[in-house]
Structures are given as structure tokens and as C-alpha cells.
Amino acid sequence: MHWNIKEIDAPELAQWYENKAEGFRIIDVREMNExxxxxxxxxxxxxxxTVPVRLNELEKDRELVVVCRSGARSAQVCMYLQQQGFDRVYNLRGGMIAWASSGQQVALPRAV
Structure with a gap:
């Protein structure tokens, strides 16, 4: 079965911040030290x-943007989430590398 992963780039995600407010959620799937x-x-x-055991923390009716370092791990997570019935999932193209190199704000993580 072929999975079509939706992607969003850093400038587009920055626009979402301005336009969608609380309408979406960002999940960073890197290791905690990263x-x-x-x-x-x-x-x-x-x-x-931890994603498979934390699926109950994710909302199927909300847009989810998945982030990693370069976009590879997050693409795998997007495929997994689609297999679990999530269809509003987006991979951040280029990951944190693209986010930071496009001049977007980088923040300290929220507490787990």
C-alpha cells in the first residue's frame, strides 16, 4: 500500500502560527537530548x-505537524499515524534543519 505523506515547509508552518492559532499541534519526534x-x-x-504507546494523546480530528532533525524520522511517523487512521498529518519538510535555516524562531521544549 502506498502512503501519500503531506508535507509542510517552514515558511508555511510559520504562516499557520499566524492564521490558525490553536487549530493544530506540533509533535517533535526526536530524542530528548536532541x-x-x-x-x-x-x-x-x-x-x-514512544509514539505507538502514546497514540491516545493524539487527536485524529486535529491537524498534526510532525518534526524531526531532517524530515526522515518524522516521515516514518507520519506513515505510521496514517496507518492508524490519522489523515490530518503533515511532515515538516527538512525538519529542524530547514526550520532554523529559514530564520524561524527556535524555542526551548515544553516539559514532558
């Missing part, structure tokens, strides 16, 4: 290995 160096503002830390 996340501690900075993440997308408002992102919730959920390391990739």
Missing part, C-alpha cells in the same frame, strides 16, 4: 519510539 537543544515553538516532545 529536543533539549531547541525545537519549533509550542512543539510537544514525543520521541519516535
Amino acid at each position: 529536543i533539549s537543544g531547541g525545537t519549533v515553538p509550542g512543539a510537544d516532545p514525543m520521541p519516535m519510539a
